[in-house]
Amino acid sequence: MSEMVCDNCGATDAVVHLTQIVNDEMSTHHLCEKCAAEKGLEAAPESNMPLIDVIAQMTEDAPGEDAQASDRECSFCGLTFADFRKTGRLGCPHCYETFSDQLPRLLRRIHGEVKHVGKVYLPPDPTASEMEKRLEGLRRKLNRAVQSEDFERAAELRDQIQALAPVRCVSIS
Amino acid sequence: MNDFEAIPDHGLAWMEASGEYADIVLSTRVRLARNLQGHAFGARARVNDREAVLRHFRQSVERSQMLNDGVLLEMSEVAERTRRILLERRIVTRELLGEEGGDPARGAAVHFSNRDPVSIMVNEEDHLRVQSLLSGLRISEAWRIVDLLDEELGRELPFAYHNEFGFLTSCPTNVGSGLRASVFMHLPGLVLTKEISKTLRGLGELGLTFRGLYGEGSEVVGNFFQISNQMTLGRTEEDLVDHLDRVVRKVIEDELQARQILLRDAGGVTEDKIWRAYGLLRYARSLSFEELMNLLSGVRLGVSLKLLPGLRVYSLNKMMIFTQPAHLEQAAGRDLTQAERDAHRASYVRRILATEGDVSADDNGSAGAKRSEQL
16 A cells, blocks of 8 residues: 555655544545644554564563573474574474473463463373363363253264263273 | 366355344454474474375375365465465465465465365464354354364374463464454444544453454455454463454444444435445446455445445455456456456456446435335
């Protein structure tokens, strides 16, 4: 899109687009941030802060800790914390172990939480405790489906629980 | 090469305008990000990682009831224009296709189910992106479809999962549930009554985020907004989905109220705007995509308010999708310059309005609209 010129001062960075209806007349004004502020208007809020900026800001918060972390390298994929800071992307599942000291702080910033409470994944060869967690998760979903009277969903979940139950007996015995 | 014959619904079922509030909510998307143990994520994956991921995925497809009679397209085997059409139909991402003008990375693929409205991108930023794209407001339905497929795939594939962090993803903004639910909405009432900033700010406070139609950093044109959950960790999938659904219903309520205020306080201007937009679309000989989107916004509002009773929302959706560059070039059978594209776009829109929109522009305005509604 071409640059918008501010209707008020002629600057080429009009960011506020004001549509007014006065006396049954609709008009649109383009204003730069400064002129908009003078008129008591503000730009629509940014959707969200880019992740890289969040990470950069965090490392400013704790520079000493960051210097140590920068040297750390994932033994599986070779990603360093400095690489992560540049791209905002982790390299492999193992990175979550490698940077387990730094990540919770970042995750809290992004999500407000650090612990997963959603679906419990059951690997193709599960242990008894993995199975128990998984069943717990399914039962919670089932309760919720019953409460909201979504019986089709509840039947699906009941089938999933039943499919797991015999396997659980084997693993317990 | 026409690969679309193989794709269920040609990847277009989401624009059929069938779901709840289809005039305001164009589409609902729910996707899950999943990765396999023992392989580097997208950006750091080597060719052998990518090929192994695709191989494992193919094996799991054979055992999946939802996928086994579906269609897998490897991006490197799909014609360049077809790839761009898939992008314009929003069933693949720029990330999956790789650099513009370059070749897609090895192993990049998309698989369509033949039974359910669900597809999987393979070797995108994450190894798998399971997604369901539906018409109208249908968040819990889309979630349920991806959840069922995730169950099937999880029984076959060793997902990267951590007791503390949940499903592990390339970007920490997706970790935990890996779930992103989004709705694509048309909110002209809130924009025209200047309530939109407040609405969008409110979304941030509620843990939701918004953006334009065509991915990150794009301009919001035509009063179209995509609203999605921001957090993925520390909440159950059902909470995330229900929360978005509740907030979106509130936004719809506010939008409907704003439209009533517009009609009450500026009915004449609003109706005039709508008819002017219709007139331009009906007769223009050249239209940029941005101009089209802005005019379609006015016409869409008119259809919602029953001021343009002959037009269907489905036709409006078609005019948004089939007027994008790769679609126009496909129809023309050749590459087009910018000026040619604008002319072809205007011509397509005129044809749709002439054949699918039985709008009669009589003097009585909304009174006339009411009359034809009764017929």
